[in-house]
Amino acid sequence: MSAVVDEQGHHADDHHDHGPEKGLLRWITTTNHKDIGTLYLLFALLMFFVGGAMAMVIRAELFEPGLQFVDPAFFNSMTTMHALVMVFGAVMPAFVGLANWQIPLMIGAADMALPRMNNMSFWMLVAGVLLLASTLFMEGGAPNGGWTLYPPLVLQPITVGKALPFAIFSVHLLGISSIMGAINIIATIFNMRAPAMKMMDMPLFVWTWLITAFLLIAVMPVFAGAVTMLLTDKFFHTSFFNAAGGGDPVLYEHIFWFFGHPEVYIMILPTFGVASTIIPVFARKPLFGYASMVWATGSIAFLSFIVWAHHMFTVGMPLAGELYFMYATMIIAVPTGVKVFNWTATMWEGAMTFETPMLFSIAFVVLFTMGGFTGLMMSIAPSDFQYHDTYFIVAHFHYTLVPASIFMLMAAGYFWLPKWTGHMYNEKIGQLHFWLSAISVNILFFPQHFLGLAGMPRRIPDYAVQFADWNMISSIGGFIFGASQLLFLYIVIDTIRGGTGEKVSDEVWEDAGKHGLEWTLPSPVPYHTWSEPPLIVPTEHVLDSH
Template sequence: MATETAKKGFLHYLTTVDHKEIGKMYLISALIFFFIGGAMAWMIRLELFEPGQQLISPDVFNQMTAMHATFMIFFAIIPGLVGFGNYFVPIMVGSPDMAFPRLNNWSFWVMPFAGALMLGSLFVEGGSNAAGWTIYPPLTDKLYSPGVGVDMWILGVHLAGASSILGAINFIVTILNMRAPGMSLFKMPLFVWSWLVTAWLMLIATPVLAGAITMLLTDRNFGTSFFNMAGGGDPVLFQHIFWFYSHPAVYIMILPAFGMISEIIPTFSRKKLFGYSAMVYSMATIAALGLIVWAHHMYTVGMDLVAQTIFMSMTMLIAVPTGVKVFSWMATMWGGRLEFTVAMKYAIGFIALFTLGGLSGVMLAAVPVDYMVHDTYFVVAHIHYVFVAGSFMGLMAGLYYWFPKMSGRKLCEKLGNWHFWLTFVTLNLTFFPMHFLGLMGMPRRIADYNPIWTDMNQIATIGAIGFGLVQLLMVYNVIRASKKGAVAGDNPWEGDTLEWTISSPPTAHNFEKLPVVK
């Protein structure tokens, strides 16, 4: 079987239909875009180190805030999670590959074009999208954003969206149709469940985003009036349709991380997961509720009071299934024989810090509170506790957990420890002060600010620089371990899911014989 993959040039990777290779390519490209998005975050933080204008012009600053979010969401976090999903979902359900391997190849290889459009938009006349990643009209109308940057942004998201939709179909069909004999739905590992739920969200929500940005594109270029008051349209309509995708997008970015944590916690607690079926149902509930709470991003737009109340209550309800998950993880650890590997530390860090992000989310869901802190740094703090302390730490937990399976070698635990603790400290140093800034009223997306906010901004900037540098440790660890890391063996963590029953790295098509699950 090894002879099949003897030659591995560019053409091999271009045409590959192997889910493991495609998964790895997703992970590597996500890592590259993570550093590109990170560089933009540095520029934002350096500009904000002091009040006044020093490093970049306000227009470039606006582009940086928009493009930092765009790259992190569409090109780093989602593809990173898709990478782990692509690699491990087929193995964990006991299948030789994804349901549609060639479609899987398409989903990956359209992403470089999307990335090129996004990166290119920074260098065209007028620059890229400077209206935030939410691209609200009228700011993104031809009148206020005359350059082609916004058009490139829209087309880039279109391509990335097509990749997401087809990838989602692939995941759903793989999970529903390709499970090994005996692997009933309620025997599936939680990570697989998380991907089933996430893929549903992607399938339902992403085409709606495509519709929204298509209308924006025609408004900009063909004189339509969907979001133009003069022609009878309404910019608020864009916000509704945009958030119908973009709120579920938050769950698309966090549910697979939930799934990974639900694998790691039981493995290193040497216990079965507490409340398996409650974990599954809570994930489905989060997804279902997530689809009907979008307008909590728009309280201040002049909505009906009844609508605001309904969206507030629905949003707060999400805290219940999320709480079920957090408590189930803690109950899994309770009385377990805990082993504090780096993966486990990341998982525990995830639970602690993501919960902070969840709690500030409940605060923001309250209409009166949101009126006070809308569009302030409090919102920035909240979403970074969800994405960095949540999705990013989840990804890191997954990396330390599954790297031995993917490469056959272990990451250095000592370096990993440094990486974890420094990440933990710098992360909080960066984002915790933002809560205070928000409560003090500092608006987001501004290049200059009132000097009373200087202290907190300086702490955040120092934290951000540190956070970025610390991530180099992770890259160094990965590169070094893939060459000289300690040989891992098939089951270094004594996990009990299917991926640990096959060799590290797995051979082509994973299983000599399809596993039978009892």
């Protein structure tokens, strides 16, 4: 309770400097990067539970063979919507929220470069998700042709009902939102950085977001173009994906994955940035190989543009295409390996402590590496014919998204919430949340490798009885994982409302001030920061590159 009074007293001191507006209007019209960051993060958290609820429906139906709870079309709607909601509603916006909060703090900027557009990109996201969610209540239900929206399946009435144009326009709005957000981040990093901070002084989180923002601007219009052609093929008699008219449905797959592969790195590169920020603080060492981390990030981003057809090895490509995309894909393991070794080397002989953010980070390094290895297995084109469209791929990308992107988003929450709110979270419940999540995520996804290798196809509501045991185990893991996330929700609310009541220092974590500018600001961070850019910037994180 005393912490709350402290916070109010603190705010009262700052009122001469444009405090926040009162009431609901503050959140609708805000241009403050911290407010917008909060909006993004809370919206993403909400969507995480919406998408999670859909996953629970999927796991409940798959608990036993046979059709128990939902009809097959609705089941397919759930797999489609779960993916779209998690990718475009939860993971991407959560990272944009972190970018909004952290980038100005980390580079000594007063705010984002284009604050009004920043507001608009958030509301465009909400508009896009509303259009998408509205399809759940339509005649014919939500889209159920898979999140990739492949033609000709997705153009057939049985698959879309009335949902298709809403889903397509939702993609347009989400694309506009992402592009505006990305432009803002690039302009902020290039133009708003404290003069004392050179490009190679920037924290890795800022670097990874700079590169991610470039990826976003380069590929979101590609997705927009692809779905626009779906729209005209469906409603305006064009033949882009119709062989009788000289078109080719495989073209859609090429265009989609030219967007789709960079898109998966859009979700993982900021994850790397968060890991590279957290691990050095708890290892009490500078990040190992700062410059190589920057170059590895750039290399991964570059490679993401030239490997897309490994998502479609079985489509009937010429042999030369299979071979090229196989070898190009394998090369990605090199810069990714550089990163994994750098994180490991950062921890080597470090004076490590294991607070919740660090636990999540270590789990990330281990489990993401496993997800990476299954990726390598599937990059081998002849083997991929066995894995394609089975639960093996489901296990693979969930390992790279859940214990990687989602875990590092959780870690970022534990790491920065004390800084943002001025309150410490409950470490005991945090660690409980970690162990429950880390164990159950493996119960959930590890058996799916076996299911996939044994030939269980993805996107089906029913399956042959030989898959029953592992599916039941996977579902039990899923239910534990889903329930455990309620602990995170509790911790976030509790921390905002005062947490343990312990007043956190400006550094929050021991010696964090050496690692980043944000820790030199007061806790909680005032509504306006860096109206004058800092003259000295910490270089601990880049020590070995100088």
